[in-house]
Every structure is written in structure tokens, then in C-alpha cells.
Amino acid sequence: MLQFAANLSWMYAELPFDDRFEAAARDGFTAVEILSPYAWPATELAARLKAHGLSLVLLNAPPGGSDAAGIDSAWASGQKGTACLPGREAEFRAGFAVALQYAQALSCPRIHVMAGVVPGGVDRETVQPTYIANLGHAAAQAAGAGVEILIEPINTRDIPRFFLNRQDHAHEIIREVGAANLKVQMDLYHCQVVEGDVAMKLRKYIPTGHVGHIQVAGSPGRNEPDVGELNYSYLFSVLEELNYTGWIGGEYKPLRGDQAGATSAGLGWLKSR
Template sequence: MPRFAANLSFLYTEHPFLERFAAAAADGFAGVEFLFPYAWAPEALAAPLQAAGLQQVLFNAPPAGSDAASMASAWDRGERGTACLPGREAEFQAGITTALRYAAVLQCPRIHVMAGLVPQAADRAVLHATYVRNLRWAAEQAQQQGCTLLIEPINPRDMPGYFLVHQAQAHAVVAEVGSPHLQVQMDLYHCQVTEGDVASKLRQYLPTGAVGHIQIAGVPERQEPSQGELHYPYLLALVDELGFDGWVGCEYRPRLGAQPGGTQAGLGWRDTPLR
């Protein structure tokens, strides 16, 4: 059975954020992930994490910003990363430096680095060169801390204009950067929406060792994995068979939303026999 991590940006939203750690632990999760921690000091997050006995397995680098306030507000301003954007290298480096500082306090081994939105009339070759150059620099910084960076293809329906869309594109970038401290974050929800044929892609990519983290959600509503067109008992059994020993992040929106007990009420999918 895979190791499941609760995504606290999506789950337990009936609780204030810092109370979600304890709620996840009470429901049997051993690991957690979330999107952006920059509205809190890292020590403020480490306290409930450690009190709940949880492992922080993943979070995102800032999607933009050069200081604490702009990093914390970047997502709400519509920013979706700077890694591929020429002229914003200093901002990208500031974000990676900040993310690594948080990772050290939270003892988190993985950071997702967002690519960014393609500017109108941009030359994609220039964006690609910028992306690879920035990721090489960032992977060198992560290596010094024993941390791994992840890049994630995101479907164009949920995030129109995002630079990194396809699994093959992400794996080609990882190969070009050539660092063991850069891997792919394979979100099966995004993969199904964009490309389909998820089982074949698991068979293609998991044996390479280039996939460092998996995320799941039902398709198309992005609700519990028991909902929708993907048959997760089969896919999760396949993940086991292929020897993946990383974490599987539960990045879905509970069907009951922020109703009290809404996340817990939808966790029955974890007890479904695989296959």
C-alpha cells in the first residue's frame, strides 16, 4: 500500500490552517504536504507538525516575489512561477533560497518549483533555455542541503498558459538538467486530463527513477479518488508493483467541502482493496 500524505491546502479546510496538522494525524496520515507556507514563519509551522508527529514531505517554492510579503501574496496575484521567465532570475533565486530555508526548518526533503505562465508572443525556445538554466542553478543549491526539487506538468484546463504541460516534456527537462536533485512530480489527475493513458505512463516513467512524488485526485471534479473516471485501486496497485517507494499526495477537494468532518467522511477510499 502506498504511503499517503494529506495535502493541507485542499483537505481539512473546515479547520484553521495550523489546526489541520492534528486533524490529519488523527485520521491516520503520517505525512503532509501543502502549497505555500510563506504566510507563516517556518517555526510556526514546525510546531504543529512536530506536535502531531507528522513528516513534511513536500511544499511549493514561492510562485513569485522578492521579499516575504510579495512571496506570501504572489499566488493570489495570479503568479504561477518564474522559473521559465527571462528577466526574473533574481526573483527566482530569492524564492529558491527562501524555500530551502523553510525546508531546513521543516525537515522537508522535496520542493516543487513552478515553471510559470507563457507570456504572450514569447519565444518558447528562450523560455526553455531560461527554465533549464534556472533549474540547474536551483538543483545545485538543493544538493548542498540534501534536498530534491520537483517539476510538475499541469493540465491546461485548470491552469491555461502554464509552460510545463506534458509528462514527456518534464522528463526531457530533467534529463537535460542532469542532476539527481531534480525529479518529476507526477500528478495523476493532471496526467489524465491532459494525456490519458495513465497506467501506461506509470509503466513508462516509474522504472526510470525520475519520478520523485505522485499526487492523486478524482477526474474530472478533482474530488476523492473514489469519484470519477480513474480506477485508483488498479492504479495504486500498479504503483506498488512498479516499486515506487515515495509518497502519494492526496491533493483533492473533498466532496463535502469545508463542512465539519467533510474530509474525514470521504476517506473511505483508503480502505478499498487494491485492484
């Protein structure tokens, strides 16, 4: 049976953040993702999760900075990670240490490390050694805590010059780093935008055991999974056929925007499962 998690940074955006936990639980979710939890004390988040019977199954490492103010500033300025950026290794390690502290405090088993944007005039080959080294450090630090590190191919329409875009490249990185707790976060929306042929990508990569998490959204608008060109009913059946046992996160913008009850009203895709 497939397991679904609500991404509280994208879903239930019509509600104040503190109210999204209750709303997700009311809609039947038992697990959630949070893009950036660092604006709230971990103890406060832990209490909200416990109060509503929710598990946190994924959080992101900071896009930059290493304290709440610095991380917030990095998001506001559009930073998308520092893992591939030469000269910012100390910042990456400090930020990752904060992420690992939150993961342990919140019993979260996965941290997504965003690769970052390749600087203008620089090619991917030049920055890849920095990316490899930073991922090796993060995986080693997380291994002792029983935490997985995830890397996610993201399309360059949404984030121009993002370092990691394709599934095959992500799996090459996994092999090069060689850490058992480093896996791919396979977002089917990004996969469709960049590569298409999503069902065959699932059939190729799920059996490797190197896909640690899946996220879904409709394409091309990144709305509910049942809006757009992807046939998620079929893709979910493929995942069942492949005996995928990980979580599937809903990381999408509800089509009804900030209307009251917008997210709940768009959960037909989930209720039909």
C-alpha cells in the same frame, strides 16, 4: 506498502489551517504537504508537525516574490511560478532561497518549483533556456542540503499557457539539466486531463527512478480519488507492482466542501487500502 500524505492546503479546508495538522494525524496520516508555508514562521510549523507526529514531505517554492508579503501577493494575483520567465531570474533565485531555508528548517526533502505561465505572444522554445538555467541553479543549491527539486506537468485547462504540461517534456527537461536531485512530480489528475493512458505512463516512468513524488485526485472534478473516471484502486495496484516507494499526496478538493468533517468523511478511498 504505499505511503500517503495529506495536502493541508487542499484537504481539511473546512478547518482553520492551524487545526489541520491534528485532523490529518487523527485520520492516520503521518506525512503532509503544504503548498505555501511562508505565511507562518518555520519554527511554528515545525512545532505543529512535531506535536502531531507528522513529517512534511513536500512544499512549493514561491510563485513569485521573496518575502511573506510578496509571496502572498503573487498567489493573490494568480502567479504560477517564475522559473521560465526571462528577466525574473533574480526574483526566482531569491524566492528559491527562501524555500530552501524553509525546507531545511522543516526537514522537508522536496521542493516543487512551478514552471510559470508562458507570456502571451511567446512560445515555449523561447523561454525554455531560462527554465533550464533556473532549474540547474536550484538543483545545485539544494544538492548540498540533500533536498530534491521537483517539476510538475500541469494541465492548461486549469492553468492556461502553463509552461510544462506533458510527462515526456518533463523527462526531457530532467535529462537536459542533468542533475541527480531533479525529478518529476507526477500528478495523476493533470496527467489524465492532458494525456490519459495513466497506467501506461506509470509503467513507463516509475522504473526510470526519475519520478520523485506522486499526487492524486479524481478527474475531472479534482475531488476525492474515488470520485470520477480514474480507477485508483487499479492505479495503486500498478504502483505496488512497480515497487514505488515514494509518497503519494492527496491534492484534491473534498466533494463535501466546507461541511464539518468534510475531508474525513471522504477518506473511504484511503481506508480501503
